[in-house]
Amino acid sequence: MKLTINDTEHDLQVEPEMPLLWVLRDAAGLTGTKFGCGMAQCGACTVHVDGVAQRSCVLPVSAVQGARVTTIEGLSAGGDHPVQRAWAELDVVQCGYCQSGQIMSASALLRQNPAPTDADIDAAMSGNLCRCGTYQRIRAAVHRAAELSRERAS
Numbered sequence: 001m002k003l004t005i006n007d008t009e010h011d012l013q014v015e016p017e018m019p020l021l022w023v024l025r026d027a028a029g030l031t032g033t034k035f036g037c038g039m040a041q042c043g044a045c046t047v048h049v050d051g052v053a054q055r056s057c058v059l060p061v062s063a064v065q066g067a068r069v070t071t072i073e074g075l076s077a078g079g080d081h082p083v084q085r086a087w088a089e090l091d092v093v094q095c096g097y098c099q100s101g102q103i104m105s106a107s108a109l110l111r112q113n114p115a116p117t118d119a120d121i122d123a124a125m126s127g128n129l130c131r132c133g134t135y136q137r138i139r140a141a142v143h144r145a146a147e148l149s150r151e152r153a154s
Contacts, residue, residue, distance in 0.1 A: 001065060005030065006074025016062035020054075021045045023061045024071055032072035032100045036129070043128030046101035047071050053108035072100035075107060082148035083107045086141040094132035102128050106142045115146055 003010050005028055012027045024030045033056055036044030040055035047056045048070040075081045083106045093099050102125070109116060109124040121142045130138065
């Protein structure tokens, strides 16, 4: 099966019903996307499919054939995406397990809404669980990422 992951074409020998998460981790060797619950409830496995945040743990790989899949590794070459920069600046991460999914959800939000309110952020990020409870820092980082994106654009 041919897949475009992080702008690179991969020819992978996988079953069509295999969840995208396991294709990314086991077949493509991209381990930044995490397994959390396996039921699309926690958001740790969030990736972009044609720019839209999707839960990869329940998404069969056959559903993304012909689409562009972006993982945390492909968000930016040097970790300099505005969301990644904001996360580092505001020291969001505690244990870090959920953070690749948080970052992928936040970047998808900012692509759709470059100036989100607190309510917009809470709604967009509500499906991403953080066991460490860094929600206030996550919200602040999304606002900071929006600022960094505007600075980058000007």
